[in-house]
Amino acid sequence: MAEGKRLSWLEPRPGGLYCIPGDFYVDPVRKAERAIITHGHADHARPGNNHVLATHETIAIAEARYGSNAGRSFQRVRYGEVTRIGDVSVRLVSAGHVLGSAQVVLEHGGERIVVSGDYKRSRDPTCAPFEVVTCDAFITEATFGLPVFRHPSASAEVGRLLASVAAAPERCHLVGVYALGKAQRVIALLREAGYDDTIYLHGALQKLCALYQRLGVDLGDLAPVAGLPKQALTGRIVMCPPSSLADRWSQQMPDPVTAVASGWMRIRARARQRGAELPLIISDHADWDELTATIRDVEAGEIWVTHGREDALVHYARSLGLEARALSLVGREEDGDTETEMEEAGS
Amino acid sequence: MQAFAELLDRLSTAPGRNVRLDLIAAYLKSTPDPDRGYALASLAGDLKLRAARPSMIRELVADRTDPELFRLSYDYVGDLAETVSLLWPQDRSANATPHLSEIIGTLEAAKRGQVPDLVAGWLDRLDPTGRWALLKLLTGGLRVGVSGRLARTALTRLGDADLPAIEEVWHAVEPPYTALFDWLEGRAERPSLAEAMTFRPLMLAHPLEAEEQSRLDMADFRAEWKWDGIRVQLVLRGGQGRLFSRTGDDISAAFPDLMQTLAGDAVLDGELLVMRSDGIGSFNDLQQRLNRKTVSAKQQAAHPVGIRLYDILFDADRDCRALPFIDRRQVLTDWVARHASPRLDLSPLVPAVDWEQLAKVRADPPHPAIEGVMLKRADSPYHAGRPRGLWFKWKREPHRVDCVMMYAQRGHGRRSSLYSDFTFGAWRGDELVPVGKAYFGFTDAELKELDRFVRGNIVDRYGPVRAVEQSLVLEIAFDGVNRSRRHKSGVAMRFPRIARIRWDKPAAEADHVETIERLIT
Numbered sequence: 001m002a003e004g005k006r007l008s009w010l011e012p013r014p015g016g017l018y019c020i021p022g023d024f025y026v027d028p029v030r031k032a033e034r035a036i037i038t039h040g041h042a043d044h045a046r047p048g049n050n051h052v053l054a055t056h057e058t059i060a061i062a063e064a065r066y067g068s069n070a071g072r073s074f075q076r077v078r079y080g081e082v083t084r085i086g087d088v089s090v091r092l093v094s095a096g097h098v099l100g101s102a103q104v105v106l107e108h109g110g111e112r113i114v115v116s117g118d119y120k121r122s123r124d125p126t127c128a129p130f131e132v133v134t135c136d137a138f139i140t141e142a143t144f145g146l147p148v149f150r151h152p153s154a155s156a157e158v159g160r161l162l163a164s165v166a167a168a169p170e171r172c173h174l175v176g177v178y179a180l181g182k183a184q185r186v187i188a189l190l191r192e193a194g195y196d197d198t199i200y201l202h203g204a205l206q207k208l209c210a211l212y213q214r215l216g217v218d219l220g221d222l223a224p225v226a227g228l229p230k231q232a233l234t235g236r237i238v239m240c241p242p243s244s245l246a247d248r249w250s251q252q253m254p255d256p257v258t259a260v261a262s263g264w265m266r267i268r269a270r271a272r273q274r275g276a277e278l279p280l281i282i283s284d285h286a287d288w289d290e291l292t293a294t295i296r297d298v299e300a301g302e303i304w305v306t307h308g309r310e311d312a313l314v315h316y317a318r319s320l321g322l323e324a325r326a327l328s329l330v331g332r333e334e335d336g337d338t339e340t341e342m343e344e345a346g347s
Numbered sequence: 348m349q350a351f352a353e354l355l356d357r358l359s360t361a362p363g364r365n366v367r368l369d370l371i372a373a374y375l376k377s378t379p380d381p382d383r384g385y386a387l388a389s390l391a392g393d394l395k396l397r398a399a400r401p402s403m404i405r406e407l408v409a410d411r412t413d414p415e416l417f418r419l420s421y422d423y424v425g426d427l428a429e430t431v432s433l434l435w436p437q438d439r440s441a442n443a444t445p446h447l448s449e450i451i452g453t454l455e456a457a458k459r460g461q462v463p464d465l466v467a468g469w470l471d472r473l474d475p476t477g478r479w480a481l482l483k484l485l486t487g488g489l490r491v492g493v494s495g496r497l498a499r500t501a502l503t504r505l506g507d508a509d510l511p512a513i514e515e516v517w518h519a520v521e522p523p524y525t526a527l528f529d530w531l532e533g534r535a536e537r538p539s540l541a542e543a544m545t546f547r548p549l550m551l552a553h554p555l556e557a558e559e560q561s562r563l564d565m566a567d568f569r570a571e572w573k574w575d576g577i578r579v580q581l582v583l584r585g586g587q588g589r590l591f592s593r594t595g596d597d598i599s600a601a602f603p604d605l606m607q608t609l610a611g612d613a614v615l616d617g618e619l620l621v622m623r624s625d626g627i628g629s630f631n632d633l634q635q636r637l638n639r640k641t642v643s644a645k646q647q648a649a650h651p652v653g654i655r656l657y658d659i660l661f662d663a664d665r666d667c668r669a670l671p672f673i674d675r676r677q678v679l680t681d682w683v684a685r686h687a688s689p690r691l692d693l694s695p696l697v698p699a700v701d702w703e704q705l706a707k708v709r710a711d712p713p714h715p716a717i718e719g720v721m722l723k724r725a726d727s728p729y730h731a732g733r734p735r736g737l738w739f740k741w742k743r744e745p746h747r748v749d750c751v752m753m754y755a756q757r758g759h760g761r762r763s764s765l766y767s768d769f770t771f772g773a774w775r776g777d778e779l780v781p782v783g784k785a786y787f788g789f790t791d792a793e794l795k796e797l798d799r800f801v802r803g804n805i806v807d808r809y810g811p812v813r814a815v816e817q818s819l820v821l822e823i824a825f826d827g828v829n830r831s832r833r834h835k836s837g838v839a840m841r842f843p844r845i846a847r848i849r850w851d852k853p854a855a856e857a858d859h860v861e862t863i864e865r866l867i868t
Contacts, residue, residue: 147412148420148433258362266433267424268479270764271360279360312419319413 007137007302010106010113012327017115017139017306021108022088024053026115035071036090037062038117039101040180043307045070053077053085055092057100057215061180064211079128095119096130097284098181099212105133113137114298120283121290122154125188126181126217130294138300139327142308143285144263151263151287157280158189164257164278165237172233174256176242176274179205181284183239184212186261187219189282190237200225200233202240202249230254246275263287292316348447348473350378351386352480358491367493371501382447384523387502389484391495392594394522396454399466399485401427407467411436422811425759428482431470435478438471445469448523450481496732506531514731518546518595544582546595547614547660548731552721552738559739560702567726569672570699572712573719573740574655575630575827576620577637581654583611590619601639604647604690605654611686614661615654615679616729620716622653622690627716630841631829653690656683657721660729668729675729709741718826719743745824746866747846748858751779752819754812755801758786766801766813767794769845771821773836774859779817780836782863788824788844797848820849820857828866838863 009020016028024034027044035049040061045054052059052071056078062070077083079102083090087109092102097118104115112135119141121130144151165173177183183205190199198221201209206224213219225238234254244250245258260276263283271279286294295303295317303317303324310326317324354374361367371390375383388394408417408431417434424430450469457465466485470478483489499513508531519540520527529535578593588609590599599606602619621628621636628650635650636642659679660668667675676696683693697720699705709720719742727737750771758767768786772779789797800819807814824846831839838860 146420146423147416148424148430150433268359268429269425273764275362277360277362277366309419309423312416315413315415315419 006323007111007113009108009111010115010137010139017327019085019088019106019108022085022090022106024085026104027117034085036092036104038095038104038115039097040065041098041118044117047071051075053083053090055079055100055102058102060211060215061100061208064207079131093131093133094128096121096124096127099127099184099215099217101127103131103133105135111136113139114300115139116141116294118143118285119294120286121294122151122287124154124185124284125192126184126212132294132297134297134299136300137302137304138295138298139304139306140291140294140313141285142291142305142310142313144283144287145291145305145309145311145313147288147312149263149266149287150289151266151281151283154185154282155189155193157261157282158186158193161237161259161278161280162190162193162195164259165235168257169235171255171257172235172253173237173278174245174250174253174258175237175239175280176245176258176260176262176276177205177239178262178284179208179241182261182282184209184217184219185284186239186280186282187222188217191218191220195237196220197236198223200228200236200238202238202244204241204244205239225252242274295320295322348450348469348477348481349444350374351382351389351447351484352473352477354386355480355483355489355491356476358493361492364497367497368501368504371493371498372504375501375505380525380528381523384525384528385447385451387498387524388522389489390491390493391498392487392489393495394451394484394487396451396485396487399462399482401486403463403466404428404431404482404486407431407463407470408434418810422757425757425764428479428486431482432475432478435470435475437474442472444472444477447484450484502527502531506533511731512537514548516540517548544584544587544589546580546582546589546591546597548595549578549580549593549616550658550729550731550738551733552723552740553733553735555722555739555741563722563739565699565701565705567724568699568722569676569725570697570705571657571694571721571723572697572714572717573721573742574618574620574627574694575716575718576618576633576655579617579619579654580660581609581613581615581617583609583613583615585612586610601636601642602652603642605652608688608690609686611682612663613659613682615656615682616658616660617654617656617691617694619652620655621650622655622692623651624689627655627714629716630827651690653688653692655692655694657694658729671726671728672723673725705741709743712743717743742826745826745842745846746828747822747824748773748863749820749849749852749856750782750823751817751854751857752800752815752821753779753781753817754814755797756812765794765798767798769797769821771823772817773863774857775836775861779854780860781834782836782838782860783823783825783834783840783843785821785823785843785845788846789848793845793848818854820852820854821845822847822849828863830867836860836863838867 011018015030016025018025025032026036027038028035031048034051037045037052037054037058040058045062047066047069050072053075056076059074059076077092079092079094089107091105093105095101095103095117097120106113114133114135119130177186187199200223209222230252257277258275259278259280260274261280261282263285264270265279265281303322304327305313306327314324314326357370358367412434420434421430469481500510502513503510516538520538526538530537580591582589588606589597592598621632632650636652659675662678667678722739724737750773752769753772754770755766756768758765770781770784772781801815804816805813806816823843825840825843827841829839
């Protein structure tokens with residue numbers, strides 16, 4: 001496409017990212033007639049849409065969360081399958097974020113726009129890897145869009161957890177993880193590292209772990225915490241949503257080491273705010289190096305940056321000579337790092 | 348360095364005092380001299396390195412990173428050492444990490460111009476945690492939740508010495524404290540205090556809480572004025588004198604006018620004040636003399652300082668600290684009588700009959716340099732630290748005004764994701780002018796509400812500063828007002844804090860600058 005020209009058939013509206021020639025929204029923040037959903041996190045998959053197009057897994061996750069409110073009618077697609085909506089061809093390709101997560105590849109009038117949704121490039125045994133699709137305009141997330149965010153290897157971080165478990169057998173390790181994606185990835189990495197013991201789950205994690213297992217992701221032996229005597233958890237690994245670390249529920253744990261698995265743990269102040277004695281830097285979002293590598297890989301002339309720390313990534317893309325701008329999407333707070341946002345976005 | 352870095356890293360997220368003590372004690376037991384001594388000095392805040400100013404660190408990182416990305420990162424992280432440690436380009440070929448003692452020894456021997464290259468070389472050899480620890484060490488202020496007292500408490504785990512015994516010798520030993528470790532671990536005698544003109548730990552007071560007040564019998568106490576100067580310890584011996592701040596820093600050099608006039612042999616406790624022939628100066632006066640390494644003859648003449656004494660720890664070689672307060676007071680009175688000087692006087696006792704009468708004089712003290720009253724148990728020994736139930740400070744009620752939030756900025760450290768630093772203004776005509784900044788006074792829950800208010804009401808941005816809709820009234824409490832040329836409003840508050848958030852009050856009903864001006868003393 002010509003230098004300086006801006007693609008104009010996809011635009012941010014109060015209801016979300018709207019595709020004009022297809023008359024649909026991607027990850028709408030308000031109820032939409034027609035929605036394409038990138039993945040199952042609550043700030044992307046919201047209830048109450050009418051027609052929903054998404055991967056089989058994402059729809060299964062939305063149904064598990066919202067029941068009959070997940071949508072009126074569904075179109076379940078596989079990665080790579082092409083659908084036509086109005087004057088637009090639509091294809092979902094893997095984003096590597098959580099099980100079923102997809103980038104939306106839109107083609108119209110000889111132009112291609114890729115809406116990445118949330119994504120990562122690092123390894124995750126619970127979902128398909130990110131696929132690079134070259135395009136004219138690339139819409140990227142920027143949750144960790146600052147060069148201070150460089151995630152270490154997730155396997156090494158899980159190794160630190162296991163070292164702490166071995167060093168403090170008289171304590172219980174309570175790991176705060178987001179219910180969708182992070183919980184299953186950490187469990188799968190523990191299994192890869194040879195940890196075969198039962199892993200105990202807070203009630204809020206059970207449904208999605210069971211769903212992952214039903215969809216073919218092996219998580220080994222899992223059991224609910226509920227009903228167990230305190231002593232039974234000594235020396236064990238227990239997983240719960242981050243919000244449960246500080247509430248009364250956690251008092252039933254025997255002298256817990258509080259661990260939090262999140263990309264925010266890179267910043268000490270965040271780790272302290274979360275009360276993490278053992279911060280584990282494990283994220284399902286691309287870090288700075290992954291974001292910048294992706295911007296180069298997709299070879300797009302235009303980069304749109306959504307939710308997160310847009311400024312630095314826009315600056316970086318411009319320094320490469322690319323057209324770049326921040327998209328302010330309604331429904332996502334200025335910083336995206338408040339407590340609820342962290343819970344929902346699975347950072 | 349790696350062991351020290353790991354210690355700091357774990358301390359920075361350790362959940363409580365006991366976990367911190369365990370971590371420090373384990374480090375001290377497993378680390379050889381002299382590294383552990385330097386680490387201890389650093390934890391206790393007693394490691395004096397002249398090396399690295401933040402500006403030097405900024406220059407180093409500026410040579411290696413995009414300035415805009417650095418600015419955005421620093422604004423977000425809110426901590427220079429952490430930002431630089433994460434941004435620094437990793438040299439994956441580096442393997443030998445430097446020892447803590449190697450770093451300190453090299454810095455001491457280095458010429459000023461060599462320091463930046465040395466620091467850069469070490470940063471290249473360390474991992475992100477190591478870089479963070481090194482930068483914390485070099486710039487001072489570790490902020491890992493360890494006080495000097497906690498660090499010294501960890502020393503009690505090394506042998507039989509208790510905390511008071513360790514506190515007593517602490518100011519007579521220097522990093523890397525080999526003599527101290529030798530004593531604690533039973534290899535040598537206690538380090539000698541005899542000849543050293545050593546700072547002795549101070550006795551501190553608790554604020555008087557209202558519920559406590561009802562349980563105290565006034566007859567057990569003596570009252571004094573609480574002077575609005577700075578707390579000092581004066582050590583006189585063999586014709587020499589030293590003046591120490593409340594934290595044990597030797598500040599003698601800044602006060603030659605005072606030190607030249609003194610004679611005697613004693614360790615004295617008192618308040619440094621501007622003392623003129625016509626009376627005591629305000630804190631504003633005293634500030635002209637503070638935080639200076641050298642002082643001109645003109646400053647000495649315009650703002651002569653003296654000490655108002657209120658306690659004595661040693662009279663010559665006699666240790667008075669175990670005596671009851673009233674007996675020490677007698678020793679002090681006699682000492683002052685024997686050493687008459689225009690620069691030293693005795694802080695008078697305030698007659699205290701009952702709470703009602705004392706509350707009355709506290710509310711209306713005879714001098715503006717008085718900020719409240721002190722209550723000391725008549726039988727209290729001079730007990731280093733902040734013992735419960737012996738000394739109380741009962742400050743005057745703060746002034747209060749209603750101001751309007753104008754700007755907000757993210758905090759640092761623990762609060763770096765939250766808008767926690769607020770600039771507030773008062774009315775001048777129909778315009779709000781900034782009159783101060785407050786960072787505290789609110790609870791964690793209130794901070795969340797304030798943060799939410801800021802995020803929802805941003806009207807403009809200036810770098811990290813957010814201008815907000817001028818609608819939220821903050822009740823500001825403060826201890827005094829000075830005239831200021833630096834502020835547009837011409838006033839500067841002392842210790843401003845947010846006393847209440849007035850969600851209910853319209854901004855138009857906030858106070859005017861003139862109200863604040865009237866409080867200038």
